[in-house]
Amino acid sequence: MHFTATEGIEVVGRLTAESRYQGGPGVIHGGILTTAFDETQGMACMLLGTAVVTGHLQIDFARPIPLGSVLEFRARIDGMIRRKVYTSSEVRIVEGAAASDEIVATSRGLFLKIKPEHFTPMQEFVDGQPTGLPTFGDSTL
Numbered sequence: 001m002h003f004t005a006t007e008g009i010e011v012v013g014r015l016t017a018e019s020r021y022q023g024g025p026g027v028i029h030g031g032i033l034t035t036a037f038d039e040t041q042g043m044a045c046m047l048l049g050t051a052v053v054t055g056h057l058q059i060d061f062a063r064p065i066p067l068g069s070v071l072e073f074r075a076r077i078d079g080m081i082r083r084k085v086y087t088s089s090e091v092r093i094v095e096g097a098a099a100s101d102e103i104v105a106t107s108r109g110l111f112l113k114i115k116p117e118h119f120t121p122m123q124e125f126v127d128g129q130p131t132g133l134p135t136f137g138d139s140t141l
């Protein structure tokens with residue numbers, strides 16, 4: 001996805017519903033849409049200048065989204081309480097046969113501000129390649 005920061009704490013991201021994203025016949029998979037919402041709201045949080053992780057994410061799938069559609073996501077920060085960052089986002093089809101001003105799905109998120117040490121225990125698993133462990137093809141196995 002590509003993102004643009006707009007006025008205030010809001011970001012806009014675009015995603016093309018490619019055929020490899022198919023869920024039901026001819027439509028985008030809900031998990032792909034969920035991931036895009038997560039990314040878009042996470043990107044809005046990055047404008048705060050602090051690292052966050054997703055704590056809670058809810059999605060309302062309002063309309064089926066045909067493959068080939070170009071989707072435009074908009075996300076913003078709605079509020080903050082202590083480490084909690086509340087976000088919302090919606091998506092429209094902006095190019096393709098089903099393009100219109102209608103909102104086809106919405107999302108609300110809760111992101112938690114974290115310290116860099118949050119990821120320290122997972123360093124060994126970065127990129128899915130645990131270090132310090134024997135790997136397949138290792139002649140010492």
Ligand SMILES: CCCCCCCC(=O)SCCNC(=O)CCNC(=O)[C@H](O)C(C)(C)COP(=O)(O)OP(=O)(O)OC[C@H]1O[C@@H](n2cnc3c(N)ncnc32)[C@H](O)[C@@H]1OP(=O)(O)O
Nearest residue numbers: 038039042043046052053054055056082083084110112114
């Ligand atoms: C470009 C960047 C895009 C990034 C987008 C993608 C981001 C991701 O996908 S991150 C991956 C998915 N998420 C994760 O792996 C997170 C896994 N969960 C965790 O690590 C922890 O549960 C974490 C950090 C979210 C919260 O744990 P912790 O830091 O101990 O917070 P904790 O003290 O329990 O709670 C803090 C506050 O948040 C609230 N809270 C925590 N989790 C939740 C939740 N799931 N729902 C509601 N409230 C919650 C607590 O009630 C508490 O509220 P209050 O301040 O009012 O008392």
